[in-house]
Amino acid sequence: MKKNRLSVEEYIQGVIDRDRVILSRAITLIESTLPSDQKIAEKVMEGILPHSGKSIRIGITGVPGVGKSTFIESFGKLLVEKGHQLAVLAIDPSSQKSHGSILGDKTRMESLAADKRAYIRPSPAGSALGGVSAKTRESMLLCEAAGYDVVLIETVGVGQSEIAVKGMVDFFLLLMLAGAGDELQGIKKGIIEMCDALIINKADGENVEAAKRAKREYANALHLFPAKENGWYPKVKVSSAIAKTGLEEIWGMIEEFKGKMLFNGFFEENRQDQRINWMHDHIRFLLESRFYQDELIKGKIDQVLPLIKSGQQSAIAKARELVDLFVLNQIGRGS
Amino acid sequence: MKKNRLSVEEYIQGVIDRDRVILSRAITLIESTLPSDQKIAEKVMEGILPHSGKSIRIGITGVPGVGKSTFIESFGKLLVEKGHQLAVLAIDPSSQKSHGSILGDKTRMESLAADKRAYIRPSPAGSALGGVSAKTRESMLLCEAAGYDVVLIETVGVGQSEIAVKGMVDFFLLLMLAGAGDELQGIKKGIIEMCDALIINKADGENVEAAKRAKREYANALHLFPAKENGWYPKVKVSSAIAKTGLEEIWGMIEEFKGKMLFNGFFEENRQDQRINWMHDHIRFLLESRFYQDELIKGKIDQVLPLIKSGQQSAIAKARELVDLFVLNQIGRGS
Known part of the structure; x- marks a missing residue:
C-alpha cells in the first residue's frame, strides 16, 4: 500500500501532526517531476504555508x-x-x-x-x-x-x-x-x-x-x-x-x-525579499516547464536540434522562432 | 554623431572588415537591455554567424x-x-x-x-x-x-x-x-x-x-x-x-x-553541445523577457508583491496564477 497516493488533506494533516513518515512522503512528493504530482504538491504547500x-x-x-x-x-x-x-x-x-x-x-x-x-x-x-x-x-x-x-x-x-x-x-x-x-x-x-x-x-x-x-x-x-x-x-x-x-x-x-x-526589522525584511525571489524562481520554472512540455514545441525542437548542432542555423534565431511558436500555439488553443 | 545608431548592415560589414570601433559598438549593442537594441543585435548576430x-x-x-x-x-x-x-x-x-x-x-x-x-x-x-x-x-x-x-x-x-x-x-x-x-x-x-x-x-x-x-x-x-x-x-x-x-x-x-x-571528433562535438545549450539559455531569456515586459503582468505583479512579501499569499501559487494569466493574455491578443 506504500505506493498509494495520499490525498492533499492527508499530507497536510500528517505534516502538521508531525508524522515523520508523512513528512518524508510529502518531501518526496514535492521532489517529484511528474506534472500530476506537482499539482498536488502545490496544494499541499498552500495548506502548510500558514504553519x-x-x-x-x-x-x-x-x-x-x-x-x-x-x-x-x-x-x-x-x-x-x-x-x-x-x-x-x-x-x-x-x-x-x-x-x-x-x-x-x-x-x-x-x-x-x-x-x-x-x-x-x-x-x-x-x-x-x-x-x-x-x-x-x-x-x-x-x-x-x-x-x-x-x-x-x-x-x-x-x-x-x-x-x-x-x-x-x-x-x-x-x-x-x-x-x-x-x-x-x-x-x-x-x-x-x-x-x-x-x-x-x-x-x-x-x-x-x-x-x-x-x-x-x-x-x-x-x-x-x-x-x-x-x-x-x-x-x-x-x-x-x-x-x-x-x-x-x-x-x-x-x-x-x-x-x-x-x-x-531586517529579519522580516530578509524573509520578505526571499519570498519575492521565490516567486520569480517559480515563474521561471513554470514558464520553462510549459514550454518544454508543449507537444508542438517538443516536435519542433527535435526538428531544429540537428540544424543548431551543426551550426547551420543560429541558436538565438531558432530560440526566438520557438518562443514565438509557443505563444502562437497557446493562442490557437484558446480561440 | 557618436550616439547615432548604425544600421544592421553597417554593424555586420564593420565587424567583418575588422573595424575595431564598430566591433566595440557592436558589443555595446548586444549588451544593451533595450528591446529595440536587442532586435537589431539579433540580426547583427545572424549576419556575422557564418564568419x-x-x-x-x-x-x-x-x-x-x-x-x-x-x-x-x-x-x-x-x-x-x-x-x-x-x-x-x-x-x-x-x-x-x-x-x-x-x-x-x-x-x-x-x-x-x-x-x-x-x-x-x-x-x-x-x-x-x-x-x-x-x-x-x-x-x-x-x-x-x-x-x-x-x-x-x-x-x-x-x-x-x-x-x-x-x-x-x-x-x-x-x-x-x-x-x-x-x-x-x-x-x-x-x-x-x-x-x-x-x-x-x-x-x-x-x-x-x-x-x-x-x-x-x-x-x-x-x-x-x-x-x-x-x-x-x-x-x-x-x-x-x-x-x-x-x-x-x-x-x-x-x-x-x-x-x-x-x-x-570531440572538438566539434563539444561545440555542438554548446550550441544546443546556447539555444536553451536563449529560450529561457526570451520567455522571461516576454513575461516581465507584458503590460498586464507588470500591473499584476505590482498588486501581488505586497501579499507575497508579507507571507499572506504563497509565492508558488501566485507564480502559477501569473503564468496562467500571461498565457491567457497572449490568447486574448491573438483572437
Missing part, C-alpha cells in the same frame, strides 16, 4: 574536508539537548559527475540520524539548480510546519548552491580550516561576502594555536569588507566538533543575530 | 591574487608575436557588491591593451548570470567574425561564472599558486573537474622549488579523477609570467589538445 516560518534557518557551507558532517552532528546534538527540534537538509549540486558526495555516504551523522528529535534529509543532486533550490525551500517549509524550529541547510558546491542557500536562510555559516591557505586564498570572495560568520573548525590538539592565529587573520581580513546593510559584522569563531568546543558560543551568536535582526 | 567559429576559445580562471592579468599579458604577447590576432574578454559576476574587481582596474594589461594585434574587452558584471554569459558568448562570436583567431575568456567568480565559461570555450585553464593550500584544499572539486590544464603560476625566484613540488602534488591529485570522455588527461604545468617561463609549453599543450580533439 511554516517559525524556525531559525541556518545555512552551512565549506569545502570538502572541512568537517561539516561532524560539525553538524555535534552542533545538532547540542541543539536537541537544549530542547530544539532540528531538521537538517543537504543539497549538493556540485558534483553532477560523481553524483553527490553528500548523499553517497550513508554513514554520515549516524548518531544524529538515530535521534528522534532530529530529522535528516538529503536533497537529490539535480542538473537544474533552480529546481533543486526550489525543492529545498519547500522541504524547509514542510519541516517547519512539522514543528522543527531549527533548520540547518548544508551545501557543498561550486558557488551556485551557496547563492541558492543564501537566498533561503536567515543566517549563513562558512566553515574553514586553519592553515588551509594564506589568509583568504582559495575561498572565493563572493562566498566570504555572503557569510554571517566564519568558523575555524577542527581547532583541537595541535591545531589549537593555528586556529587562534587563523581567527585573528580572518577577523582582520573581514574588516576589509564593508559593514552589511543589516548592521551585522560577520564574526569569526573557532570550534572543534570532536572536542565539542565553541559550539555553545556559535549558538549564542546565532541567537544574538536573531535578536538584533528582529529588533532592527 | 564566426574559427578561433580557439580558451577559458582562464583562478582565485584573486593568482596573477591572471599578468599571465594573460605575457601569454597574450607571446601569441601576437607568433602572428595570432588575440581577443580577451573578461566576465566577473562574482562581486555584485563591490561592482567588479576585474573592471575596476583600468591599468591592467596595459602593454597588451596598447598592442594593435590584441583586443581587450571587459563584460559588465550583471545580476543575471544567464544574461552575462549569453552576451559574452555573442561578444566572442563578434570577435571571431572580426578575425581574432584566439579568444581568451577570463573569469573570477564564485563558481557560476566558471560553469558559464566552460560552456563556451574549447579549453579551460585553471591558474593556481604553489603553497596556497594543502593539495586541493580551497579549490572546489567541481572547478578542478572542469579544467583541461592546471597552471602553477608565479613559479619564479624562491617559488620555483615549491612550484615544482606543487606540480607533482597536483598531478597526483588529478589522477584521482576519472579520464575525461574526450580522452584528454588534464595536465599540470608551471609558469612565470614575470620570468616568462612555461608559456611556450602551455601554448604547445593547447595546440596538442586542439589537434587531438579535431582528430577524435
Whole structure:
C-alpha cells in the first residue's frame, strides 16, 4: 500500500501532526517531476504555508574536508539537548559527475540520524539548480510546519548552491580550516561576502594555536569588507566538533543575530525579499516547464536540434522562432 | 554623431572588415537591455554567424591574487608575436557588491591593451548570470567574425561564472599558486573537474622549488579523477609570467589538445553541445523577457508583491496564477 497516493488533506494533516513518515512522503512528493504530482504538491504547500516560518534557518557551507558532517552532528546534538527540534537538509549540486558526495555516504551523522528529535534529509543532486533550490525551500517549509524550529541547510558546491542557500536562510555559516591557505586564498570572495560568520573548525590538539592565529587573520581580513546593510559584522569563531568546543558560543551568536535582526526589522525584511525571489524562481520554472512540455514545441525542437548542432542555423534565431511558436500555439488553443 | 545608431548592415560589414570601433559598438549593442537594441543585435548576430567559429576559445580562471592579468599579458604577447590576432574578454559576476574587481582596474594589461594585434574587452558584471554569459558568448562570436583567431575568456567568480565559461570555450585553464593550500584544499572539486590544464603560476625566484613540488602534488591529485570522455588527461604545468617561463609549453599543450580533439571528433562535438545549450539559455531569456515586459503582468505583479512579501499569499501559487494569466493574455491578443 506504500505506493498509494495520499490525498492533499492527508499530507497536510500528517505534516502538521508531525508524522515523520508523512513528512518524508510529502518531501518526496514535492521532489517529484511528474506534472500530476506537482499539482498536488502545490496544494499541499498552500495548506502548510500558514504553519511554516517559525524556525531559525541556518545555512552551512565549506569545502570538502572541512568537517561539516561532524560539525553538524555535534552542533545538532547540542541543539536537541537544549530542547530544539532540528531538521537538517543537504543539497549538493556540485558534483553532477560523481553524483553527490553528500548523499553517497550513508554513514554520515549516524548518531544524529538515530535521534528522534532530529530529522535528516538529503536533497537529490539535480542538473537544474533552480529546481533543486526550489525543492529545498519547500522541504524547509514542510519541516517547519512539522514543528522543527531549527533548520540547518548544508551545501557543498561550486558557488551556485551557496547563492541558492543564501537566498533561503536567515543566517549563513562558512566553515574553514586553519592553515588551509594564506589568509583568504582559495575561498572565493563572493562566498566570504555572503557569510554571517566564519568558523575555524577542527581547532583541537595541535591545531589549537593555528586556529587562534587563523581567527585573528580572518577577523582582520573581514574588516576589509564593508559593514552589511543589516548592521551585522560577520564574526569569526573557532570550534572543534570532536572536542565539542565553541559550539555553545556559535549558538549564542546565532541567537544574538536573531535578536538584533528582529529588533532592527531586517529579519522580516530578509524573509520578505526571499519570498519575492521565490516567486520569480517559480515563474521561471513554470514558464520553462510549459514550454518544454508543449507537444508542438517538443516536435519542433527535435526538428531544429540537428540544424543548431551543426551550426547551420543560429541558436538565438531558432530560440526566438520557438518562443514565438509557443505563444502562437497557446493562442490557437484558446480561440 | 557618436550616439547615432548604425544600421544592421553597417554593424555586420564593420565587424567583418575588422573595424575595431564598430566591433566595440557592436558589443555595446548586444549588451544593451533595450528591446529595440536587442532586435537589431539579433540580426547583427545572424549576419556575422557564418564568419564566426574559427578561433580557439580558451577559458582562464583562478582565485584573486593568482596573477591572471599578468599571465594573460605575457601569454597574450607571446601569441601576437607568433602572428595570432588575440581577443580577451573578461566576465566577473562574482562581486555584485563591490561592482567588479576585474573592471575596476583600468591599468591592467596595459602593454597588451596598447598592442594593435590584441583586443581587450571587459563584460559588465550583471545580476543575471544567464544574461552575462549569453552576451559574452555573442561578444566572442563578434570577435571571431572580426578575425581574432584566439579568444581568451577570463573569469573570477564564485563558481557560476566558471560553469558559464566552460560552456563556451574549447579549453579551460585553471591558474593556481604553489603553497596556497594543502593539495586541493580551497579549490572546489567541481572547478578542478572542469579544467583541461592546471597552471602553477608565479613559479619564479624562491617559488620555483615549491612550484615544482606543487606540480607533482597536483598531478597526483588529478589522477584521482576519472579520464575525461574526450580522452584528454588534464595536465599540470608551471609558469612565470614575470620570468616568462612555461608559456611556450602551455601554448604547445593547447595546440596538442586542439589537434587531438579535431582528430577524435570531440572538438566539434563539444561545440555542438554548446550550441544546443546556447539555444536553451536563449529560450529561457526570451520567455522571461516576454513575461516581465507584458503590460498586464507588470500591473499584476505590482498588486501581488505586497501579499507575497508579507507571507499572506504563497509565492508558488501566485507564480502559477501569473503564468496562467500571461498565457491567457497572449490568447486574448491573438483572437
